[in-house]
Amino acid sequence: MKSSSTQVRGPYRNGTRTRGQILQAARKVFGERGYVGGSVRQIASAVGVSPASLLQHFGSKEGLLMAVLEQWDEGHRERLRAAGSGADGLAHFHALRALMTYHVEHRGFVELFVTLSAEAAHKDHPAHDFVRARYARVVAELSHHITVAVQRGEIAPMPLERRETEARAMIAMFDGLELQWLIDPTFDLVAAYDACIEEIIWRWRTRL
Amino acid sequence: MKSSSTQVRGPYRNGTRTRGQILQAARKVFGERGYVGGSVRQIASAVGVSPASLLQHFGSKEGLLMAVLEQWDEGHRERLRAAGSGADGLAHFHALRALMTYHVEHRGFVELFVTLSAEAAHKDHPAHDFVRARYARVVAELSHHITVAVQRGEIAPMPLERRETEARAMIAMFDGLELQWLIDPTFDLVAAYDACIEEIIWRWRTRL
Numbered sequence: 166m167k168s169s170s171t172q173v174r175g176p177y178r179n180g181t182r183t184r185g186q187i188l189q190a191a192r193k194v195f196g197e198r199g200y201v202g203g204s205v206r207q208i209a210s211a212v213g214v215s216p217a218s219l220l221q222h223f224g225s226k227e228g229l230l231m232a233v234l235e236q237w238d239e240g241h242r243e244r245l246r247a248a249g250s251g252a253d254g255l256a257h258f259h260a261l262r263a264l265m266t267y268h269v270e271h272r273g274f275v276e277l278f279v280t281l282s283a284e285a286a287h288k289d290h291p292a293h294d295f296v297r298a299r300y301a302r303v304v305a306e307l308s309h310h311i312t313v314a315v316q317r318g319e320i321a322p323m324p325l326e327r328r329e330t331e332a333r334a335m336i337a338m339f340d341g342l343e344l345q346w347l348i349d350p351t352f353d354l355v356a357a358y359d360a361c362i363e364e365i366i367w368r369w370r371t372r373l
Numbered sequence: 374m375k376s377s378s379t380q381v382r383g384p385y386r387n388g389t390r391t392r393g394q395i396l397q398a399a400r401k402v403f404g405e406r407g408y409v410g411g412s413v414r415q416i417a418s419a420v421g422v423s424p425a426s427l428l429q430h431f432g433s434k435e436g437l438l439m440a441v442l443e444q445w446d447e448g449h450r451e452r453l454r455a456a457g458s459g460a461d462g463l464a465h466f467h468a469l470r471a472l473m474t475y476h477v478e479h480r481g482f483v484e485l486f487v488t489l490s491a492e493a494a495h496k497d498h499p500a501h502d503f504v505r506a507r508y509a510r511v512v513a514e515l516s517h518h519i520t521v522a523v524q525r526g527e528i529a530p531m532p533l534e535r536r537e538t539e540a541r542a543m544i545a546m547f548d549g550l551e552l553q554w555l556i557d558p559t560f561d562l563v564a565a566y567d568a569c570i571e572e573i574i575w576r577w578r579t580r581l
Contacts, residue, residue, distance in 0.1 A: 197495045199488075202409025276494060280407075283491040286484060286555035287405045297556050327568075333553060333560075334546055334569045341545025347494035348505050352541075360535075361542045368576050 184222050186212045191233050196277035199284045200230050200292065227291045234295050237277060254313035255320060258335075258362060265358045268343065272350075275343050282340070300336070307332035311369075320369035335365065392430050394420045399441050404485035407492045408438050408500065435499045442503050445485060462521035463528060466543075466570060473566045476551060480558075483551050490548070508544070515540035519577075528577035543573065 190211040194203040205226050209219040223229040248263035268275050285292040311328045314320045323331070338361055346354040398419040402411040413434050417427040431437040456471035476483050493500040519536045522528045531539070546569055554562040 198409045199407040199492055200410075201406045202492075279491045279494065282552060282556070283487045284407055284410075286487065286552065293556075300553060300556055330565055330568050333550065333565060334572075337549025337553060338542055338546045340549040340552060341547070342541065344490060344494065344548060345508060345541060345545060348490070348501075348508055357538055357541060360538050364542075364576060364580070367580065368572060371579070372572070372575065 180222075183212065183214065187214070187219055187222060187229070188233055188236055191229050192237070192273055192277050195230065195233060196273055196280055199280050200226075200290070201284060205229070230291055231295075233277070234281070234292060237274065238295075238299065240274075254310055254317050255366065257307075257310040257313075258366060262355070262359065262362070265339070265355055269346070269354055272347070276347060279340070279344055279347060303336055304329060304332045307335060314369070320366070321371065321373050323369070331365075331369075388430075391420065391422065395422070395427055395430060395437070396441055396444055399437050400445070400481055400485050403438065403441060404481055404488055407488050408434075408498070409492060413437070438499055439503075441485070442489070442500060445482065446503075446507065448482075462518055462525050463574065465515075465518040465521075466574060470563070470567065470570070473547070473563055477554070477562055480555070484555060487548070487552055487555060511544055512537060512540045515543060522577070528574070529579065529581050531577070539573075539577075 187208065190208045191203075194208050194211065197203070198207075205216050205219055208229070209216045212219070219229070223232055244264055244267055248260045248267075252260040281292055282296050284290055285296040287293065308328045308331075311320070311323065311331055315323055315328075339358070342354055342357055342361070346352050395416065398416045399411075402416050402419065405411070406415075413424050413427060416437070417424045420427070427437070431440055452472055452475055456468045456475075460468040489500055490504050492498055493504040495501065516536045516539075519528070519531065519539055523531055523536075547566070550562055550565055550569070554560050
C-alpha cells in the first residue's frame with residue numbers, strides 16, 4: 166500500500182515540503198551571498214538533501230533562482246493586494262505603509278530583493294529580465310495611482326510625463342531606505358518612510 | 374645596468390602599473406559578480422598575471438577588496454570636492470549634479486558601489502564596516518549642508534531631527550535612481566535627478 170503524503174511527513178518523502186524548504190534555503194543563501202556567490206551545494210546542505218536531489222526539483226541553479234523570484238513576486242503582489250485592496254489613488258500610497266512594516270519583519274525578503282536587483286543590473290544575469298520587467302510594472306502601477314489621485318482632485322494637477330518621474334523617485338526612495346536599514350538595522354525604516362510619504366503627498370497637494 | 378621604469382614599460386615589470394591594472398579588473402569583476410561571486414582567478418586572468426602574483430600585491434582577496442574600496446572612496450571624495458568646492462549649504466545640492474553626470478559616464482563605479490553595498494548589508498561581509506561608516510558619513514555631510522542652508526535663510530526653518538531624515542531620503546533616492554538606471558540604461562538618470570532635486574529644494578523653501 167502506498168503511503169499518502171498526509172500520513173508520511175518525513176522531509177524527504179514529501180516532495181512539496183522539501184521543495185518549500187529548498188526555496189526557503191535558496192532565498193537565504195542568495196540573499197546573503199548573491200546568486201553568483203551562492204552555491205547549490207550550500208543550499209542543498211542547509212536542507213539536508215544532495216545537490217543532485219535539489220536539481221531534480223528545479224532542473225538547474227538558474228531554475229531554482231527563477232522559482233525563488235516567482236515565489237517572492239507572488240507573495241509581494243499578494244501583500245500589496247491585502248494592504249491596498251480597494252485603495253486607489255492617494256489611499257494607495259498610505260496603504261503602502263503596511264508593506265514597509267511587513268518588510269521590517271521579514272528582513273530576508275528585503276535582503277534577497279536588494280542583493281538580486283543590484284546583481285541583476287548586469288544584463289547577462291539570469292534575473293535581469295525579471296527585475297527589469299518588475300521595475301517597469303511597479304513604475305506603471307504607481308504612475309496610475311498618481312493619475313487617479315489627480316483625476317479625483319486629491320492632489321494638484323500634474324503633467325503626464327512628471328508622473329512617471331514621481332513614481333520612479335518614490336520607488337528609488339523606498340529601495341534606498343531599505344538598503345540603509347539593511348546596513349544599519351538601528352535606523353527606524355518605518356518612521357523614515359512615514360515622514361517621507363507625508364512630505365511627498367504634501368508636495369503633490371501644494372505644488373502647482 | 375638596471376632598467377628604470379620609464380625605459381621598461383612591460384606590464385609585469387612595473388609594479389605600480391600592474392597594481393593599477395589589477396584594481397581596475399577587480400572593480401569590474403566585483404561590480405558584475407559581487408565580492409563573494411567574483412574570484413581572484415578571474416581577476417588575475419583578466420590582467421594576465423597568476424593568482425599568486427596578484428596575492429603578492431594585496432595579501433588576500435579581502436585585501437584586494439579593501440584596496441578597491443579605498444581607491445573608489447578616494448576618487449569619490451575628490452570628485453565631490455571638485456564638484457562642490459566652496460559650495461556650502463544649498464549650493465552643495467546643486468553641485469551634486471556634476472557627480473551624477475560623472476556617474477552616468479562611469480557605469481562601472483556605480484555598478485561596483487550598488488552591488489557591494491547590497492552584498493555588504495550582511496554583517497559578516499568584509500566590506501560591511503566600510504559601507505556602514507560611509508553611509509553614516511554621507512548622512513552627516515548632507516545634514517550639515519541642510520543646517521547651513523537653514524542658518525543662511527536659503528530654506529525655511531527645519532527641526533534638527535528632520536534634517537537627518539531629509540539627508541537619508543535624498544541619499545536613498547540617489548541610490549535607488551542609480552539602481553533603476555543600471556537596470557534600464559534608457560532611463561535618463563541626470564534628468565530625473567535634476568527634477569527630483571528641484572522638487573526637494575522647492576519643498577525645503579516652501580514648507581514650514
